[in-house]
Amino acid sequence: MTRSWWGWGQAENAVPDDQCVQLASLLPGLPERPVPVPGAYLPPVRVVPPDALAPICTSLPGERASHTYGKAYRDVVRALRGDLQNAPDIVAYPRSEADVVDVLDWAGYANVAVIPYGGGTSVVGGVEHRGENPSLSLDLSNLDNVLDIDPISRSARIQAGVLGPDLEDQLRPHGYTLRHFPQSFEFSTLGGWLATRSSGHYATMHTHIDDFVESMRVVTPIGINESWRLPGSGAGPSPDRLFLGSEGTLGVITEAWMRVQERPNYRASTAIMFHSFRDGVRATRAIVQSGLTPANLRLLDAGEARFSGTAQNGETVLVLGFESAHIPVEVELADAVEIARSHGGREQDRDRGDSVERWRTTFLRMPYLRDALARMSVIIETFETATTWDRVDDLVATLHEELNKAVREVCDSPGIVNCRFTHVYPDGAAPYFTVIAPGRRGSEVEMWDEIKAAAAEVLHRHRATITHHHAVGRDHMPWYDEQRPEPFAAALVATKRALDPYGILNPGVLLWD
Numbered sequence: 339m340t341r342s343w344w345g346w347g348q349a350e351n352a353v354p355d356d357q358c359v360q361l362a363s364l365l366p367g368l369p370e371r372p373v374p375v376p377g378a379y380l381p382p383v384r385v386v387p388p389d390a391l392a393p394i395c396t397s398l399p400g401e402r403a404s405h406t407y408g409k410a411y412r413d414v415v416r417a418l419r420g421d422l423q424n425a426p427d428i429v430a431y432p433r434s435e436a437d438v439v440d441v442l443d444w445a446g447y448a449n450v451a452v453i454p455y456g457g458g459t460s461v462v463g464g465v466e467h468r469g470e471n472p473s474l475s476l477d478l479s480n481l482d483n484v485l486d487i488d489p490i491s492r493s494a495r496i497q498a499g500v501l502g503p504d505l506e507d508q509l510r511p512h513g514y515t516l517r518h519f520p521q522s523f524e525f526s527t528l529g530g531w532l533a534t535r536s537s538g539h540y541a542t543m544h545t546h547i548d549d550f551v552e553s554m555r556v557v558t559p560i561g562i563n564e565s566w567r568l569p570g571s572g573a574g575p576s577p578d579r580l581f582l583g584s585e586g587t588l589g590v591i592t593e594a595w596m597r598v599q600e601r602p603n604y605r606a607s608t609a610i611m612f613h614s615f616r617d618g619v620r621a622t623r624a625i626v627q628s629g630l631t632p633a634n635l636r637l638l639d640a641g642e643a644r645f646s647g648t649a650q651n652g653e654t655v656l657v658l659g660f661e662s663a664h665i666p667v668e669v670e671l672a673d674a675v676e677i678a679r680s681h682g683g684r685e686q687d688r689d690r691g692d693s694v695e696r697w698r699t700t701f702l703r704m705p706y707l708r709d710a711l712a713r714m715s716v717i718i719e720t721f722e723t724a725t726t727w728d729r730v731d732d733l734v735a736t737l738h739e740e741l742n743k744a745v746r747e748v749c750d751s752p753g754i755v756n757c758r759f760t761h762v763y764p765d766g767a768a769p770y771f772t773v774i775a776p777g778r779r780g781s782e783v784e785m786w787d788e789i790k791a792a793a794a795e796v797l798h799r800h801r802a803t804i805t806h807h808h809a810v811g812r813d814h815m816p817w818y819d820e821q822r823p824e825p826f827a828a829a830l831v832a833t834k835r836a837l838d839p840y841g842i843l844n845p846g847v848l849l850w851d
């Protein structure tokens with residue numbers, strides 16, 4: 339299998355040309371072909387590593403091209419057209435933590451920006467250097483081992499560059515799992531999850547990767563920061579919390595002790611249908627406030643349900659699931675179904691096929707479909723947020739209204755705006771929107787940026803976060819800058835100066851360059 343250099347996942351799994359046309363059957367034209375391996379489109383290399391680093395560095399065109407962008411819609415469109423003006427000059431593959439230290443030492447001296455790179459699945463411009471100075475993409479994929487297991491405390495010491503499936507393969511023989519399954523699981527890394535505070539498959543309770551961290555080891559330009567392994571600690575502000583979500587700006591995470599779990603043996607799931615989204619919202623809130631903690635509690639509006647093949651009749655669907663290593667979970671499922679019923683829900687007739695499975699399959703295939711539609715000049719992108727329950731209805735309704743308006747204005751045509759809740763809490767929810775609209779070939783990135791700006795303005799007005807789990811990167815900076823309190827911003831600036839005195843680490847992320 340070959341990793342696609344411009345799009346999602348494995349090149350062999352990409353949607354074939356004839357199916358691209360079928361997918362966008364209402365649109366004229368043929369699917370755009372990605373430029374071939376893009377040597378001709380790359381800017382000249384501006385810096386050469388010293389001899390001591392040469393064995394771990396490359397400036398081969400394919401490597402520079404595949405490390406230019408993350409995997410947002412705007413990244414995919416620019417890459418497939420060969421717009422690679424922000425390509426890194428060098429890609430480095432450290433073999434050890436000592437190599438990471440050496441790279442940072444040299445980069446500080448040579449004024450080279452260092453962009454930590456895990457799986458490169460950032461959707462917020464997190465791995466794209468946009469500054470003037472030369473840059474080095476620090477690819478951590480060689481640091482990919484589970485180094486130690488402590489079965490007594492049930493935790494594991496894991497290197498940051500390990501991809502999700504490889505991590506699970508190494509834990510499985512010990513009977514453990516990290517059970518952190520973001521949609522990007524197959525192609526993203528532990529280090530990337532920690533650096534972006536990613537959210538996994540749990541819809542309730544342990545949602546963010548933060549909940550599984552026991553301690554972290556981070557190489558900063560002024561030294562190595564390693565926290566003690568502790569199950570909890572009240573000793574001042576948490577050193578781990580400083581680096582969780584730091585998005586490669588304060589240091590390079592090389593390893594972490596993570597809390598692992600026993601593999602689930604019991605599972606039960608179902609789908610509940612509602613005539614209205616509002617009823618679905620009430621039921622979801624009631625379930626999560628009841629003390630039940632479903633692993634899956636995903637509310638899909640009618641459009642999202644249709645798109646995922648879960649329901650075609652205009653109904654809202656609640657995908658509901660429980661898991662446990664030790665106890666059967668049928669009783670919990672029955673309790674949750676009962677709550678949903680009391681809010682107008684109707685359990686799916688299980689004989690009619692498995693909506694839950696259909697939802698999961700589409701969910702995993704979606705990034706490939708996204709690339710296929712991008713090749714047909716369709717604008718297709720997502721964004722996510724979170725807010726408290728008292729503001730959810732208003733926020734979702736306003737976003738629907740203003741996004742539809744923005745799409746009509748920008749695209750001169752109506753589009754599709756779907757919403758689902760990816761994660762829910764006793765005090766609020768994380769709505770996740772998908773926008774699909776006809777783009778004009780050559781202008782799609784600017785068109786999407788305009789639509790996204792309209793959405794971000796609504797979020798800001800409603801004091802809903804600019805991101806629940808996609809992180810800040812470069813793309814969310816204007817709104818993140820408005821969201822964070824001033825004294826906190828001042829502390830972050832001071833922290834950055836203290837840890838990264840030459841300002842080489844991922845400039846332009848979390849703080850203006």
Ligand SMILES: Cc1cc2nc3c(=O)[nH]c(=O)nc-3n(C[C@H](O)[C@H](O)[C@H](O)COP(=O)(O)OP(=O)(O)OC[C@H]3O[C@@H](n4cnc5c(N)ncnc54)[C@H](O)[C@@H]3O)c2cc1C
Binds near residue numbers: 456459527530536808
């Ligand atoms: C199709 C798709 C689905 C997605 N689904 C989810 C989802 O379900 N949940 C979710 O939370 N996110 C999701 N994302 C976003 C993305 O996968 C996450 O942000 C993920 O955590 C990034 O991991 P990565 O290894 O690819 O990191 P990268 O993209 O390589 O890097 C992300 C950021 O972290 C920094 N970084 C990476 N590794 C390190 C390190 N070792 N030390 C310091 N900094 C580092 C980078 O510099 C960058 O700023 C999705 C993205 C796509 C394209």
